[in-house]
Amino acid sequence: MSLARQALSPSRGLVLIGLAAVFWGTTGSIMTVLSARAAASPLLVGAARLWIAAVLLLVAMLLTGDGPSVEWKTTQGAEPGRASSQATHRSHQPRGPRYSDIWRCVLMGGCMAGYQAAYFTAVTLSGITVTALIAICSAPLMIAALAPRVLGERLTPRVRVALALGVVGTALLVAAPHGTLDLTARLVAGALLALAAGLAYALYVVLAKAALARMAPLPLTALTFTAGALLLSPALLWTEAPLRQLALGWPWLLYLGGVATAGAYAIYALGLRRVPASVSGIVTLMEPLTATLLGVLLFGERLGTPGGVGALLLCSALGLVLARRTV
Numbered sequence: 001m002s003l004a005r006q007a008l009s010p011s012r013g014l015v016l017i018g019l020a021a022v023f024w025g026t027t028g029s030i031m032t033v034l035s036a037r038a039a040a041s042p043l044l045v046g047a048a049r050l051w052i053a054a055v056l057l058l059v060a061m062l063l064t065g066d067g068p069s070v071e072w073k074t075t076q077g078a079e080p081g082r083a084s085s086q087a088t089h090r091s092h093q094p095r096g097p098r099y100s101d102i103w104r105c106v107l108m109g110g111c112m113a114g115y116q117a118a119y120f121t122a123v124t125l126s127g128i129t130v131t132a133l134i135a136i137c138s139a140p141l142m143i144a145a146l147a148p149r150v151l152g153e154r155l156t157p158r159v160r161v162a163l164a165l166g167v168v169g170t171a172l173l174v175a176a177p178h179g180t181l182d183l184t185a186r187l188v189a190g191a192l193l194a195l196a197a198g199l200a201y202a203l204y205v206v207l208a209k210a211a212l213a214r215m216a217p218l219p220l221t222a223l224t225f226t227a228g229a230l231l232l233s234p235a236l237l238w239t240e241a242p243l244r245q246l247a248l249g250w251p252w253l254l255y256l257g258g259v260a261t262a263g264a265y266a267i268y269a270l271g272l273r274r275v276p277a278s279v280s281g282i283v284t285l286m287e288p289l290t291a292t293l294l295g296v297l298l299f300g301e302r303l304g305t306p307g308g309v310g311a312l313l314l315c316s317a318l319g320l321v322l323a324r325r326t327v
Contacts, residue, residue: 009274010274010275011322012271012274013270013271013272013273013274013275014271014275014279014283014321014322015271016267016268016270016271017267017268017271017272017275017280017283017284018283018286018318018322019264019267020264020265020267020268020271020284021264021283021284021285021286021287021290022286022287022290023259023260023263023264024260024264024284024287024290025286025287025288025289025290025291025293025294026260026290026291026294027256027260027291028128028132028291028294028295029291029294029295029298029299030252030255030256030260031045032299033252034249034252034253034256037248037249037252038245038248038249038252039245039248040245040248040249040253041239041240041245042120042121042123042124043116043117043120043121043235043238043239044235044236044239044242044245044246045120045249045253045256046116046117046119046120046232046235047116047229047232047233047235047236048236048246048253048256048257049116049253049256049257049260049261050112050113050116050225050228050229050232050257050261051229051233051257052253052254052256052257052258052261052262053225053229053257053258053261053262053265054222054225054226054228054229054262056257056258056262057218057221057222057225057226057262057266058222058226060218060222060266061218061219061222061223064218066216066218066219101211101214101215102223104207104211104215105211105220105223105224105226105227106227107207108204108207108208108211108220108224108227108228109223109224109225109226109227109228109229109230109231110227110228110231111200111201111203111204111207111228112200112204112224112225112227112228113227113228113229113231113232114196114197114200115197115200115201115204116228116232117232117235118193118194118196118197118200119131119135119193119194119197121190121193122134122135122190122191122193122194122197123190124190125186125187125189125190125193126186126187126189126190126191126193126194127190129174129175130187130190130191130194131190131193131194131197132174132194132288132291133170133171133174133175133194134191134194134195134198135194135195135197135198135201136170136174136198136285136287136288137167137170137171137174137198138194138195138198138199138202139198139199139201139202139205139281139284140163140166140167140278140281140282140284140285141163141167142198142199142202143202143205143206143277143278143280143281144159144163144278144281146202146203146206146277147206147209147276147277147278148278150206150210151206151209151210151276151277153276153277153278155278158320158321159276159278159279159282159321161317161320162282162317162318162320162321163278163281163282163317164317165313165314165316165317165320166282166285166313166314166317166318167285168310168313169285169309169310169311169312169313169314169315169316169317170285170288170310170314171310172306172307172309172310172313173288173289173292173307173310173311173314174288174292174310202281205272205277205280205281206277208220208224208269208272209272209276209277209280212269212272212273217266217269217270217272217273218266218269220269221262221265221266221269225261225262225265268280268284279321282317282318282321283318283321283322285314285317285318286318288314289311289314289315292307292311
């Protein structure tokens with residue numbers, strides 16, 4: 001029996017989403033290493049990580065037998081009572097995507113490709129700090145705004161408080177060490193692209209949550225990243241000396257694509273099946289917390305008092321969510 005078919009409690013779903021966020025939090029450190037040792041452009045990294053993830057996820061999907069299938073014909077040649085029972089049982093089981101579902105994967109792949117392109121282009125215009133601040137803080141707010149309308153989720157008072165604490169804490173954590181910035185046209189353009197990246201990610205989460213009611217996590221993630229990789233492939237042509245960059249940075253790219261992307265998004269989708277999208281947006285704020293801790297421990301960055309307060313607020317938000325026995 002695959003992981004997708006095993007009973008998964010909401011608390012375990014939260015743990016999986018938190019673990020995925022920790023893996024995502026390592027991408028900033030990996031990007032720093034790639035820039036220093038391979039002079040890799042951010043857009044090339046975005047395209048490469050999607051391709052590596054897509055290949056690994058497709059292989060896993062084929063090995064588990066969860067590839068695309070035609071519509072079921074469960075009643076043919078079976079007793080009426082048994083056919084009805086089998087159909088009811090299967091209707092509650094996650095499955096591989098049917099060909100009629102692939103358009104959802106293409107749409108989600110477009111969101112993922114759009115996120116990569118917008119985020120990494122924003123980094124070149126407004127820097128890592130502003131981009132991370134806007135994209136990471138705006139995404140949970142957008143998810144919270146979309147989830148009630150698209151998914152019918154209800155935002156409880158606890159979730160609202162956790163969301164506010166998490167966004168404010170993340171803002172302090174990311175922005176505090178860097179002071180003020182001069183407002184320029186380049187900075188504004190980068191900020192708008194970062195906002196677009198946050199929206200693309202929020203749409204991905206909401207669409208994934210809806211699709212997981214019909215499809216198993218692994219094939220959904222595999223086909224989504226395949227579509228995203230195809231859509232972002234032109235970035236490889238726009239990058240100067242892409243083969244040299246890939247050759248110099250391949251060990252870190254393999255980790256980025258295999259662990260921090262394929263593995264992280266696979267377990268994220270598995271956890272998202274049992275966790276409301278709005279709550280998942282709060283838990284994924286462990287990403288900037290992880291990134292900050294790695295920056296302090298590995299690269300000698302200073303946290304400062306505002307950053308420490310932000311970390312405490314973020315931990316408080318996570319505590320509010322994780323303390324719930326049911327989601």
